[in-house]
Amino acid sequence: MAINFSWFYKLTKPLNRILNKNGQAYNLTMLNPIKKDHADALRTTLAKIPVVDVDSPLANFPLTHFARFNVIDSLPFVGAPALYDHLQNQYLVFSCVFDTGNTNWRSVGSDLDAYLKQMFEAMPTEINSIWGHCVDFPEPLTLSAFQDFVKKYQIGGGFFFADYPNNTAEEARRALFEQKQFIDFVIKAQEISDHAQLKADFYQFSKNLADAPTPPPGSIFTSSVVKE
Amino acid sequence: MSNLAGKAYAITVLSPLKPWTTWLNQVILLRARQAAAASNDSSLKKLTFIHYARWQVVRRQDWLAEEPGQVKYNYLLFFSNFNGTWDQYIDAFSDVVPSGLNLIWRWSVKFPGSVPVTPFKQYIRLNQFDTDYYYNAYPGAATTDVKAALYLKDQMAKFAENSKDLEPAAFKEAYNKFLINVQNSLMSTGTGPRFTERHNDASRELKGV
Numbered sequence: 001m002a003i004n005f006s007w008f009y010k011l012t013k014p015l016n017r018i019l020n021k022n023g024q025a026y027n028l029t030m031l032n033p034i035k036k037d038h039a040d041a042l043r044t045t046l047a048k049i050p051v052v053d054v055d056s057p058l059a060n061f062p063l064t065h066f067a068r069f070n071v072i073d074s075l076p077f078v079g080a081p082a083l084y085d086h087l088q089n090q091y092l093v094f095s096c097v098f099d100t101g102n103t104n105w106r107s108v109g110s111d112l113d114a115y116l117k118q119m120f121e122a123m124p125t126e127i128n129s130i131w132g133h134c135v136d137f138p139e140p141l142t143l144s145a146f147q148d149f150v151k152k153y154q155i156g157g158g159f160f161f162a163d164y165p166n167n168t169a170e171e172a173r174r175a176l177f178e179q180k181q182f183i184d185f186v187i188k189a190q191e192i193s194d195h196a197q198l199k200a201d202f203y204q205f206s207k208n209l210a211d212a213p214t215p216p217p218g219s220i221f222t223s224s225v226v227k228e
Numbered sequence: 229m230s231n232l233a234g235k236a237y238a239i240t241v242l243s244p245l246k247p248w249t250t251w252l253n254q255v256i257l258l259r260a261r262q263a264a265a266a267s268n269d270s271s272l273k274k275l276t277f278i279h280y281a282r283w284q285v286v287r288r289q290d291w292l293a294e295e296p297g298q299v300k301y302n303y304l305l306f307f308s309n310f311n312g313t314w315d316q317y318i319d320a321f322s323d324v325v326p327s328g329l330n331l332i333w334r335w336s337v338k339f340p341g342s343v344p345v346t347p348f349k350q351y352i353r354l355n356q357f358d359t360d361y362y363y364n365a366y367p368g369a370a371t372t373d374v375k376a377a378l379y380l381k382d383q384m385a386k387f388a389e390n391s392k393d394l395e396p397a398a399f400k401e402a403y404n405k406f407l408i409n410v411q412n413s414l415m416s417t418g419t420g421p422r423f424t425e426r427h428n429d430a431s432r433e434l435k436g437v
Contacts, residue, residue, distance in 0.1 A: 012254070019261065027282050029305070033293030046361040053233055058363040066280060066309045068238045069361040075303070076242060076355045078338040083300045085244065089293040093240065093357075095307050097280045135293055153292065155305070158284025159257040159332075161264060161272050167378055169365045175377035176369050176417055182384060183414050186407065195396035198403065206388050220234070220368035220419055 016156035018105045023165025025065070026111050029155045030094045034071070038133040039090040043071055045129050053218030057123035058096075062217050063115055065169045067096035069130070092134055099168040112154075116147050174214045177221050181209055184226040231359045234367020234419070236279060237317065238359045239308045241352055242286070243336040244301035250285055253304065253335045257283055260332065271325040277317070279371050281308035283332055304336055311370040318349050368417040376413035383410050 020026055034042055046069050050056055058064050070093040075085040100111035120127065120143050127146065131137045136152065138145035164172070185205045192198045208225040215221050231238050245253055260283075264270045272278060286303040289296075310317050321329055322345040329342040340347035366374065387406045391399055 015258075019258070022261075022265075025280065027280065027307075029282070029284060029307075031286060031290055031292075033291070043360055049361050051230075053364050053367045056363050059365070062365075064363065065365050066233075066236065066238070067363040068240065068307070068359050070240050070357045071360050072242070072357060075299070075301075076244070078244060078351070078354060082244065082337045085299050085301055087291065087294060088298060089291075091291065091293075093305075095240075095282075096363075097309070155284055155286055155290055157254060157257070158282055158305075159261040159264070160284075161261075161278065161281040163273055163276070163278055163280070163371050164375055164378065167374075172369075172374045172378065173366050175381040176366055176373065178384065179373075179377035179380050179413070179415075180417060182380065183416070186414065195400040199391075199394075199396050199399040202399075202403065203388070203392070206384075217365045218363070218367060221417070 012157065016158075017108050019157050019160060021100065021103075021105060021108055021111070022160045022162040024100050024103050024168065025097055025160075025162045025165050026100050026108070026115065027095065027097050027160045028112065028115070028150070030092075030150060030153045031155055032092045032094070032131065032134040032136075032153045034090045034092055034133055035135055036089075039071055039073065042092065042130065042133040045133070046071070049126070054216060054220075056218055057126040059216060059218035060122035061118045062170050063098045063118055063168075064217070065097040065099070065172075067094070069094055089135075092131075097162070099170070101168065103166065112151070113147055116150055117143060120146055169217065170214065173217065173219075177212075177215055178209060180221045181205075181212070181225050184224045188226050231314075231362065233362040233364035235311050235370050236309050236362075236364045236367070237311070237314060238362045239306070239310070239314070239317070239352075240357045240359060241306040241355045242303045242357065243306075243333065243339065243351070243355045245285065245304050245335050246337060247288065247300075247302050249335040250287070250302040253332070254285055256331055256335075257285075260328065271328060275320055275324055276372050276375070277311040277320070277370065279309040279311075279374070281310070282306070301337065304333065309364075311372075315349075318352060319345060322348055368419060370417075373415055373417050376415060377417075380410050380413040383413075 053059060058067050072091040072093060074087055077084050098115045128141060136149060138149055189198060192201060212225045283304060283306050286305050288299040288302055291299050322342045326342040333339045340351055342348045391402045394402055
């Protein structure tokens, strides 16, 4: 007789929601059943998203660190005497790490809503073209219907590890941009023998750097604020 | 599509869990989280090539379109966003955190243990799903680059503030000391190993351009 653990899962549901967050970072995982015979079209849709990150629709808003889509056709079979699990449907897994800007575990619900709002505004076409292949996708699409759809298929709980949990993607990109600029400055400054000139150049560089905009999400920084 | 985006690799693994041990697995994952939160020097942080990772349980009833009883196992879903090659990653996992991995994965059906590494790799390979689309917000940087850049930014602001009233000669001395302090944070970032041109071509073909 199978043991029923549903009481355990009900009991741990609020905890599982909290576990989506580590520091200010939130990990959203969704497992959506794909409509019958839509998996190939969904794969083609995903393959048409620009592969260069800066051109991705996810780069249209600054909150996402990483995101992935996997189409699951069947479950793995690890060999006898294990049982073979056969799925009747194909599934879409979406997992992303995004910024909430706060470390308050009580705000996990509103954090997700805020992210989905930005996503909804930044990439409505892609939301339709990707999740439109999934069961239950709301049509016509509204923000609240999209938020409810995501929450219905969200998986929580477990152990979410983050190496820099308190830094936003924007902060990471800014720091990486400044790192590249400073390296350029250090190389150039090796030619300066006059100490007063070095000091003046450093503070001019700091000013130029402060005025320089952070490159967009998904970009690889090539421009320099250091004058030749 | 590819498991690579810039310098990051996306690994996705689904391994079957015995339903009657799943609750124990969840308790262990919770303890692992508490242990990692309590330490700034956890084994996973020491690896310094994982941006974000997650282990979570997919219960039989989470496959929402399946009939009850269709899925017999719960599944341990593992995601990671890391730098380097797949082999380097699994080798490092097996070398550095074998006991932690065994504790988390031992409840998976037919898990061979994380040491020796060859059956462990075979098990991961068997249960891994390729990525259909992968996005990275800072593709030119590895985990170490991000942490170093954040440290450098902080130190640079302090140096600029503390040195503004120094005489030129004292400034030069302070500047040199500052460079010695941050020298390990001055690494180059840039394009990753991905064959961007090839992917662009493939993408253009799909679009019919």
